[in-house]
Amino acid sequence: MGPWTAALLVFGSSAAVLVVEIVALRLLAPYLGLTLETSTLVIGIALTAIAAGSWLGGRIADQVDPSRLIGPALGLSGVVVALTPVVLRSTAEWAPGLLLLIASLTILLPGALLAAVTPIVTKLRLTSLAETGTVVGRLSGVGTFGAIVGTILTGFVLISRLPVSAILIGLGTLLVAGSAVIELRTRGWRGTAALTLVVVGGGLATTVAPGACDTETRYHxxxxxxxxxxxxxxxxxxxxxxxxxxxxxxxxxxxxxxxxxxxxxxxxxxxxxxxxxxxxxxxxxxxxxxxxxxxxxxxxxxxxxxxxxxxxxxxxxxxxxxxxxxxxxxxxxxxxxxxxxxxxxxxxxxxxxxxxxxxxxxxxxxxxxxxxxxxxxxxxxxxxxxxxxxxxxxxxxxxxxxxxxxxxxxxxxxxxxxxxxxxxxxxxxxxxxxxxxxxxxxxxxxxxxxxxxxxxxxxxxxxxxxxxxxxxxxxxxxxxxxxxxxxxxxxxx
Structure with missing residues (x-):
């Protein structure tokens, strides 16, 4: 894997984690309120996802060919992200007692899969012990920069211009597309088409899901x-x-x-x-x-x-x-x-x-x-x-x-x-x-x-x-x- 491809994957996956975290706050506000407790809960779950994904991603990358892990991680996370609006809104309306559990999973699962990309890519880039510090430091910096860009882009641009459901469906589509490119280049994975259909279905389901707004403003x-x-x-x-x-x-x-x-x-x-x-x-x-x-x-x-x-x-x-x-x-x-x-x-x-x-x-x-x-x-x-x-x-x-x-x-x-x-x-x-x-x-x-x-x-x-x-x-x-x-x-x- 070339250095630019590695940097792009780490940058994009880190940015995506923060987009999901910030948008999840907006998605949950109508049901849990926009309070310090809600914000603390979402941030805590996102940090748990990052920690778990980084640890498990590195461990699995030492046992399995890392090149076979990146595509599935992006694809599955994309599907969960795209389905999040319809799943959360439906749960809130029809099974509110399960909302916290489902909300946790919709943040935890894609967050962990996306966080796992960095140690997997790092494993692929480590070709010599002599450059371990350089590779790890560079990719860590790129990932942090991606998280910063994801935060600023979401807070200042995306939420002010797009409905939260459109942001998540769009992000899920991009992740599945990235998965498709990687898998088709490595092994022609046929599962990409199925994932794409799920994302499209999630987008269509959102149009009839309960809890939709007349307007999604910057705050409400x-x-x-x-x-x-x-x-x-x-x-x-x-x-x-x-x-x-x-x-x-x-x-x-x-x-x-x-x-x-x-x-x-x-x-x-x-x-x-x-x-x-x-x-x-x-x-x-x-x-x-x-x-x-x-x-x-x-x-x-x-x-x-x-x-x-x-x-x-x-x-x-x-x-x-x-x-x-x-x-x-x-x-x-x-x-x-x-x-x-x-x-x-x-x-x-x-x-x-x-x-x-x-x-x-x-x-x-x-x-x-x-x-x-x-x-x-x-x-x-x-x-x-x-x-x-x-x-x-x-x-x-x-x-x-x-x-x-x-x-x-x-x-x-x-x-x-x-x-x-x-x-x-x-x-x-x-x-x-x-x-x-x-x-x-x-x-x-x-x-x-x-x-x-x-x-x-x-x-x-x-x-x-x-x-x-x-x-x-x-x-x-x-x-x-x-x-x-x-x-x-x-x-x-």
Whole structure:
């Protein structure tokens, strides 16, 4: 085997392992959530595959003619990769209890086969002990470079332009094609045709597999679902979670309870009809910016939404083009805050989520200091929180806000915010309000009641008791995913 052929094989197989790893995260997000635990699981399985493949590949290469191993390794891995979308989506819909096992196998098997290519090729290139170090070092470097290219290509190019199913089917096709070339040159392997048919079948099966998205954005599997009971109602679903409800004809209609709570807070905090300068950290379906535009003409809402695909859906499917006074910037919420002038806003709304978890860097004391900086003296910060079980994250986030603002209150179901000790907390959405001016709690409660939420307000001693010994979140310590419960029911936002 020539040096360029060896380098190409090692480079390509190493790159393919990282493509599979990154795309697997996107494929699993609608079913397991896009959380630190999911990422850790996928990375751990991929590293296990690399370790196992390298060890077994080297061991087998010492016992069998290495030239007979490369083709099958590429071909079989290509078949598994191409079938991964239909297998995972079908398992998630029809046998969810097996999802983790099947997901592990679909990463482990091709990863191990592809990782085995490097020691096999190294064995073929070692013709003299005098050049062992040179050969091993060169191929190791080429493999690492291939992994880097695979990572960058997937993260910056492929996912932004192609559906994840197309990426995996395309990669599987390339691997089978590479297998065919090698096998036809060495022994005319007839099995190549059969593998090709399997890849084609996997591609066709993906078109009818459950769990498909309307749009696969850079960050989400996105769908827009029409409301059967309300002709103009639309629900934006991201990774299986109902993120936003929009009435394209009536922006004052608020379906989700937490949005009605936010509206109750804002409507009592500022005179009716007064235009506001508002900044929204997280956009989704832009339900609340639309509400402000309709109820407070002249309001300027600047929205930081990280996902350009969601913004495209806002325009194409959710009627954003008919709204005025809403400026959406595709940017990270924390970076968006840093770009704002001091004391230039009446209102900041926090409603950014990945799955059902707030991105950790938007939860810290330092992030809240930036929120306080952009608000004027009478400004208001209101945020949507989602938590379950012991509500450890929500308590920590409220404690964090208490270190930044003079007045803090939490709105939610009485059992969730410690106002009904006889009931069991179920968790879900909470709304936290913070400001340096006193909050009109009586008027806010009346507005909550008028909107039919059934929510109550915790503040003062009740809130202090509810927070307990929760630790403040900082840029140096913010284990948001760990504070949230491992099992997260499908919440509405």
């Amino acid at each position: 599997c996105a769908r827009v679902v029409a409301d059967a009971d309300r002709d103009s109602g639309r629900t934006l679903v991201l990774d299986g979670v109902r993120h936003s409800y929009v009435d394209v004809d009536d922006p004052t209609y608020l379906e989700f309870e937490y949005v009605r709570a936010i509206a109750a807070v804002v409507d009592t905090a500022f005179p009716a009809g007064r235009p506001l300068a508002a900044h929204h950290v997280g956009g989704g379906g832009l339900t609340f910016p639309r509400y402000l535009a309709a109820t407070r003409p002249g309001t300027r809402s600047l929205v930081s939404e990280i996902d350009s695909g969601v913004v495209h859906l806002d325009h194409s499917r959710l009627g954003l083009s008919t709204q005025s006074g809403i400026d959406v910037r595709v940017e990270d919420g924390r970076l968006g805050l840093r770009r704002l002038d001091d004391a230039g806003h009446d209102l900041v709304v926090g409603d950014a989520f990945g799955g059902v978890s707030v991105p950790w860097h938007l939860t810290t004391v330092e992030a809240m200091a930036d929120v306080r900086r952009v608000l004027d003296d009478d400004g208001l910060y209101v945020a949507n929180l989602i938590d379950h079980g012991g509500l450890a994250f929500a308590r920590a986030e409220v404690a964090t806000l208490g270190a930044t603002f003079e007045h803090v209150a939490v709105l939610g179901e009485p059992a969730d915010i410690g106002l009904d000790p006889t009931a069991t907390s179920k968790g879900g959405n909470l709304v936290v309000v913070a400001s340096d001016r006193p909050l009109d709690l009586r008027a806010t409660q009346e507005a909550l009641d008028a909107r039919g939420t059934g929510w109550k307000i915790a503040t003062g001693a009740d809130l202090t008791s509810w927070i307990g010994d929760a630790r403040q979140l900082t840029d140096d310590y913010a284990p948001v995913d760990q504070l949230l419960q491992p099992y997260r029911p499908q919440s509405t936002r």
